[in-house]
Amino acid sequence: MLLEFEKPIAELEEKLHDMKQLAQTNDVDVSETVKSLQQKIEKLKKETFQNLTRWQRVQLSRHPERPYTLDYIYEITDEFIEIHGDRNVKDDKAMVGGFASIDGQTVMMIGQQKGRNTKQRQTRNFGMANPEGYRKALRLMRMAEKFNKPIVCLIDTPGAYPGLEAEERGQGEAIARNIKEMFMLKVPVICVIIGEGASGGAIGIGIGDRVLMMENTWYSVISPESCSSILWRSWEYKEQAAEALKLTANDMIGNKLIDGIIKEPLGGAHTDMKGASKELKKEILKYIKDLNKVSVEDRIDQRIEKFSAMGAYAS
Incomplete structure (x- = not known):
């Protein structure tokens, strides 16, 4: 395509x-x-x-050949053991995770997974996790904390699943609990937006000591199409909405909402998955090494301060 x-x-x-x-x-x-x-x-x-315009970056982030979470995991890790289930409802296929080894460094990898074809997309629910997906992610984070292993979250979702059953099972509570618990994790947490980073679906696994974005990704409270449909009652103004939302990696770092940008091969990650994976791996290992030098107490304090300093408000 x-x-x-x-x-x-x-x-x-x-x-x-x-x-x-x-x-x-x-x-x-x-x-x-x-x-x-x-x-x-x-x-x-x-x-x-x-x-590229902001809308074109959004298009690149959704490219059907773009690497997904499991593509990166299998490319950058020497071994990966997937762990299933939230021990409450079921195993949400839209959220994947497990222990992995990266050049001898054991980490807990967690992320949303989309599908390549119609059947996979239905199985993975288009990368939109249900409450049990976020509860599974939290279970894995606590497991990583128990064994003192760093956590790496790869974010790629159009949003948390907005269905009636998801709301009945506590979608909002599950995301809110993840946010609260991630602030207090005693191990290093690195979050990387590798595709789409939309709304609570992204922030539900997006509280980290370092939050990074790959070059051709977006991160926003709402998608351009949804923003357009609310403001203009039509999806036709999605390009204007993307410009107004300022959702690209350059916008995010300019507003001090992320900590760094991971360069992609010329043409986008889908043109050279190995090159993109190499950059991702390098950044993950670099930040793990840096964060391991900081004490647990200081790391938690800095994490809280970082997110508390975001945005503007009037008392």
Whole structure:
């Protein structure tokens, strides 16, 4: 699948491919032309991805080929043991987690998981967790705390599931409890938005000592489409809504709502999953090392102060 702004690049890449095939078939030297076209593609890529609008970043975060939580987990870890269930209702497939080893460092990995095809999307509920998903996440966090292992949360959700049954089982309470408990965790907590970071669905596993965003992701209290439908009674104004929401990684770091941005390969994480995973792994290990140097009491105090300082209010 190609996004609209990717099409000019794809056309040039197709021409390059045809030219290489032609040269190979007819034994013609087109090295200079190929080099020139490669330079043109590289230049166009840089110009395109350096000047993306906020809505285009949202589109990239939802790209169907973009790596999901389990893709990153299997790529950056040496071993991963998934743990299931909230020990209360059931195992929510939209929320995954378990112990993993990253270069010898044991961590608890937790995150929302979307699906690649129709069946997987239904099974994973499009990455929208029910209350039991957040309760499972909290169970795993407490387990990590018990064994003194750092926690890494990978956030990628269009929001917590808003269904009637989810509300009956205490969706709001589950998210609120996670927020409260995550402030007091005694182990280092690193949260990374790897795709969509929407509303309470994201913040339910988003309270950390370090909150990071990958370059082409978004983080907001509401999606552009929902914002547009509330303000303009139509989804047609989603691009204007995205601009008004200021939801990109650059916006978030400018407003001091996150602690860092993880660079993605040129063209987005979906064009080079291994490259994107390498950057993610490097940042996770770096911050774990830094946070381990801070005492438990200071780490909790700093975590609380960080989130308390966000926003503006009048007494």
